[in-house]
Amino acid sequence: MNINHLRYFQEVCKYENITKASEVIHISQPSVTSAIKDLENELGFQLFIRNGNRISLTPEGAHFLEMTNDMLLSFDNFYSKAVELGECHTTTLRVGIPAILGTFFFERIIPVFEQQNPNIHLTIHEVPTITGIRMVNDAHLDFLIGVIEDDFCSCNFKLIFETDLVFFSGRDHPLAKKKVISKDMLANQPFIMVPKGSYHYKVISERYKAPPLNTVLYSNQVSTIAYMLKNNLAATILYKQVFEKDKNVCSRPLSEPLTAKIGIFWKKNIYVTNAMKKFIQFTKTIQA
Known part of the structure; x- marks a missing residue:
């Protein structure tokens, strides 16, 4: 057989x-x-x-x-x-991460982890959290870094950190003058939504059902989103870290906060190799 x-x-x-x-x-x-x-x-x-x-x-x-x-x-x-019996064995770990998270997460993982662990190579795959969970369970990924939700209990997971989602716009956007952004303020504003299959799409769609958002673009490409924001063509809601270093983008807190728990996921009932243990341990050192 x-x-x-x-x-x-x-x-x-x-x-x-x-x-x-x-x-x-x-x-x-x-x-x-x-x-x-x-x-x-x-x-x-x-x-x-x-x-x-x-x-x-x-x-x-x-x-x-x-x-x-x-x-x-x-x-x-x-x-x-x-x-693992070979002392000099080189291991490759396949790590999935949503594109938006990856914009500020890559620099916290690569090249630091590989410098500390030269025999462990990381291959990064951009995947939405929900898709990534399925890929972990199907053994197409060793790990997923994504948002922890109750219905993701099919995998093992550990919390890395918590972060907030905030409102982003260009400096000259009419809502940039507001201290806090409420649901009603967004009703008629051109809005950028991340694609389906992501945590963002799920929570934002649920939060802003009524009044509905005026979505003009679906994208997870940060360069595209940044262009739209800086030219005051639309606004969006993303992790606060995404544009925190960009002086041409304005951020404002939401009146009803949205908090995301960022965690690492791996398949249940598998042998956790030494390389996997080292990566799990490494993620504990990552700060928001």
Whole structure:
């Protein structure tokens, strides 16, 4: 039984579609189909019921998926422990972080962590928090740095720090003269919203349902947002650290504060390697 075939089977179950699974794992669709057929021939029972492009697990297939998940998790933990036996082993950690958070978080992580830990290399992936949680659970990321919410209990997590979201505008924006920004003040102002799938989109959409925001741009590109702010084309609400060093952008507190808990997430029930432990420990030193 080929362990790669088991991973293909796991991905097909996740997407309930062989073509989609093959795209995600970058293996040709015929190869994935062949792997599934080989598994079925070896096991002596059918794994899937096929209905056009959609497939669903047979009862036997559902039980086999549970066994496969347990076995692959055990194997991955075994592999992680095995590679640590080499004293000079170089480890790569895949870290996800939302684009907006990354604007002020990168400088706090890179290159400091790698200077302190030359055998640990970080690869950074820009992903929204909600998407990143799914990628951690699917083992496509080792860590996510994002916003802690109650419905993210599917992962292990630790708090790094808390921060506030504030109102940002250009210096000549009409609301720049206000000391505090209320909900009603934003009703008719052109507004920049971050895209769906992010913590920002969720909390701001919920907070400002009525009266609704006059959203003119959806973007998580800080350079684009900065251009809109400095030219008084729109305003936005972001973490207070994003533009704190920019003298051409004005920040004001919200009358109803929005506080975000920034944390680090990793998958449950996995072997936490020495490299992972060092990164978790390092995040405790990061200040807001």
